[in-house]
């Protein structure tokens with residue numbers, strides 16, 4: 001059953017085609033990793049999924065419904081940078097996920113704030129940021145900031161999580177720990193995830209599918225004449241190793 | 257060693273900072289002494305001792321007729337005008353600046369209008385203000401407010417528009433309304449900049465205050481300076497100028513302190 005359905009999507013910026021004929025369906029709970037050359041339109045595709053921008057042609061359905069014309073709590077996002085609020089403490093960044101949408105003012109009443117604080121403390125405990133709850137994000141390392149950004153996005157309980165090169169600015173060790181963090185979260189929440197990454201091994205390690213954006217038509221005289229589309233859609237479960245699900249028990253030991 | 261790499265140590269820093277002040281004081285004292293040697297009645301460059309004497313009289317001796325100390329009345333009146341004018345300008349600048357920075361509709365409607373407004377020389381408008389609002393407090397406060405509001409609006413709008421769009425998008429994915437984004441995301445982030453802009457705008461604000469007081473007033477620091485000018489009371493003028501300078505300095509330091517105290521996250525960024 002398709003949860004996200006992208007049909008015949010086109011995107012132009014000032015008549016310059018960026019994406020063309022993009023078709024994609026994803027099941028609920030699926031982890032779709034997106035790779036492609038720099039500037040080919042991966043972030044633009046996420047912006048369309050987020051409904052931050054509208055396609056030139058084509059439709060996006062989530063759970064059978066068209067998008068509403070602006071971002072909302074259904075779809076959370078983490079960018080490579082600037083995803084958390086620099087003027088709020090780490091704790092308040094988590095509380096903000098509840099407070100901002102609670103009412104038109106975005107301000108919680110006293111008792112609601114106390115409850116939200118307690119939940120935020122529990123969240124920070126779980127993601128290992130409890131010791132910096134009172135600090136401002138600028139005092140945190142890049143990995144901690146991204147952990148905070150992901151936890152903040154999740155605290156709003158979105159149905160879809162969009163990640164735009166979330167680990168692109170992190171060192172390799174931190175990146176590995178973030179992979180474990182993201183995998184745990186995914187197991188916990190069963191959330192549908194779209195993640196753009198530059199890192200192919202990362203895409204195959206984390207994704208159920210890896211889709212590749214690229215241009216299928218190329219005019220050397222006018223490199224910008226055509227947009228990119230999905231050129232490959234790999235099954236990346238089991239680390240991308242071709243895998244057959246046996247229909248009957250073959251009575252041979254399967255490596256764990 | 258290159259000149260650009262020579263750094264003074266702490267004692268040298270203090271000495272170098274004091275140097276221009278001491279130099280000006282010495283130059284004044286010798287120029288004043290020279291003039292008085294020629295003409296003991298000279299009033300243009302009064303002796304430092306006489307200035308101090310005048311300062312003591314101005315600050316502490318009540319007026320014979322009214323019993324009030326004019327110096328403090330002038331100070332209170334001027335600070336009230338300045339505070340009201342700057343306060344109104346800051347509030348207007350903040351609200352309209354946020355609107356222009358956040359709302360494409362407000363930007364389309366107001367941005368070029370404010371740009372044109374900011375080109376009007378405020379002092380040229382002063383006669384209009386006096387004609388429309390009378391010679392009372394309103395016109396003076398209005399001149400200060402009108403004089404610095406366009407600058408504050410443009411600065412706030414610019415700073416608001418500089419907030420990374422990622423943050424605005426993020427707030428929307430957390431369910432924030434436009435008002436919530438203005439209040440909880442944009443407002444706190446432009447407040448340190450507002451304080452900084454007000455610090456910059458205080459120079460022009462004093463200028464407008466003194467100009468308005470010089471032209472039509474019954475009290476105020478600027479009024480007093482221009483009044484005693486007729487009697488060549490240079491000692492009084494110098495005391496008032498020094499006092500205005502000190503006030504400006506203190507207000508600036510107070511604002512800087514407030515910014516650090518209330519927006520600590522803005523300092524590390």
Ligand SMILES: Nc1ncnc2c1ncn2[C@@H]1O[C@H](COP(=O)(O)OP(=O)(O)O)[C@@H](O)[C@H]1O
Pocket residue numbers: 013014018036037038039040041042043044045
């Ligand atoms: N708001 C915009 N206006 C015009 N062109 C844009 C805009 N955003 C992105 N682009 C262009 O669209 C292309 C795709 O950008 P992007 O989606 O950010 O690529 P990627 O994330 O794959 O590196 C780039 O050539 C970029 O210059």
Ligand SMILES: [Mg+2]
Pocket residue numbers: 042043044164
């Ligand atoms: Mg990108």
